[in-house]
Amino acid sequence: METDTDLAPAVESILEAARERPGGDEVVDVDARSLPDAVARAEADGRVPVIAEVKPTSPTADGTRDDDPVELAEAMVDGGATAISVLTEPSHFGGSTESLTRIREAVDVPVLRKDFLLREAQLDAVAADLLLLIVRFLEPETLGELVAASRERGFQPLVEVHSRAELETALEAGAEIIGVNNRDLARLEVDLETFESVAPYARRMTRLDESSSEAARRVPDDVTLIAESGVSSPADVRRMRAAGADALLVGSAIMDHGAVDSDVTENTRRLVEAEDDET
Numbered sequence: 001m002e003t004d005t006d007l008a009p010a011v012e013s014i015l016e017a018a019r020e021r022p023g024g025d026e027v028v029d030v031d032a033r034s035l036p037d038a039v040a041r042a043e044a045d046g047r048v049p050v051i052a053e054v055k056p057t058s059p060t061a062d063g064t065r066d067d068d069p070v071e072l073a074e075a076m077v078d079g080g081a082t083a084i085s086v087l088t089e090p091s092h093f094g095g096s097t098e099s100l101t102r103i104r105e106a107v108d109v110p111v112l113r114k115d116f117l118l119r120e121a122q123l124d125a126v127a128a129d130l131l132l133l134i135v136r137f138l139e140p141e142t143l144g145e146l147v148a149a150s151r152e153r154g155f156q157p158l159v160e161v162h163s164r165a166e167l168e169t170a171l172e173a174g175a176e177i178i179g180v181n182n183r184d185l186a187r188l189e190v191d192l193e194t195f196e197s198v199a200p201y202a203r204r205m206t207r208l209d210e211s212s213s214e215a216a217r218r219v220p221d222d223v224t225l226i227a228e229s230g231v232s233s234p235a236d237v238r239r240m241r242a243a244g245a246d247a248l249l250v251g252s253a254i255m256d257h258g259a260v261d262s263d264v265t266e267n268t269r270r271l272v273e274a275e276d277d278e279t
C-alpha cells in the first residue's frame with residue numbers, strides 16, 4: 001500500500017472520508033449475477049462487453065448530472081451495457097447506497113459497487129453483485145481478507161491494479177476479476193498505455209500453485225481482465241480490446257457530465273458497437 005503522500009489531494013480527501021464511513025448493521029448475503037457469464041453473453045451477441053458507470057460527478061468531471069440514477073442505468077442497459085457500475089461514494093462522486101439498491105432492482109445485469117472500501121464491515125453497507133477492492137489502498141494481508149470476506153457474502157470481488165507489481169499482489173490475494181485502472185491516483189491523469197503494459201503481463205505471468213510452493217502455473221484464461229478509465233471513443237475501445245481487455249469500465253464518456261441531456265443510451269451504444277465494422 002502506498003502512503004497518502006503519494007496520492008493526489010482529491011484522493012487523500014476521498015480516503016479520509018472513507019476511513020470515517022460506517023459499515024452495515026448486518027452481514028449481507030448476496031445471490032450474485034455472474035459478471036463472467038454476462039461478458040460471455042455479450043460476446044455471443046456481438047456486443048463489446050461494456051460496464052457502464054453511473055457516476056453523477058467526480059473530482060475530474062466537468063460538472064454534475066442530477067438525472068435519476070435508475071433512468072441512467074436503464075438507458076445504459078438499453079444501449080447494450082453488459083453490467084452497471086454504481087458509485088456509492090457520497091462526498092466526492094455524488095453517489096449513494098440507496099441508488100445502487102434501486103438500480104439493482106430495476107435492471108437484470110450485474111451491478112458493481114464502486115467505492116473505496118477499507119475494512120470488512122464496509123462490505124455490508126449494501127448488497128451488490130460485485131465489489132471493488134483497490135490494491136493501492138489496502139495492505140496485502142487486508143486485501144486477501146477482504147477478497148475472502150467478499151466471497152463469503154456472495155459478492156464477486158473486482159480487484160483494481162495500476163501496475164505489474166499490484167497485479168502480482170492481486171493474484172496472490174486470489175483475484176479472478178481484475179481491473180487495470182488507466183487513471184494514475186497520484187496525478188489523476190489517464191493513460192491507456194497503462195493497460196497495454198499490464199495486460200500482457202497478466203496473461204503471461206505465473207503464480208504459485210496451491211498444492212506446491214515450488215511449482216508455478218500460468219494464470220488461468222478464466223481471469224476476467226477489465227480496462228478501467230479513460231476510454232472515450234470507439235477507437236479507444238478497439239485499442240483496449242486489442243491489448244487483451246475482456247471488458248471495459250466506462251464512466252465519463254457515457255455520463256458526458258459537461259453536456260446537459262447528453263444521450264446516455266447512444267453514448268453506451270457507440271462503444272458497445274465499436275467492433276461492428278471490424279469483422
Ligand SMILES: O=C(O)c1ccccc1NCC(=O)[C@H](O)[C@H](O)COP(=O)(O)O
Pocket residue numbers: 010011053055058059060061181183185188190228229230231249250251252253
Ligand atoms: O474519476 C475520477 O475523477 C476519480 C478521481 C479520483 C479517484 C478515482 C476516480 N475515478 C474512479 C474510477 O475508477 C472511474 O470512475 C472509472 O474507472 C471510470 O473512469 P472514466 O471512464 O475515466 O470516467
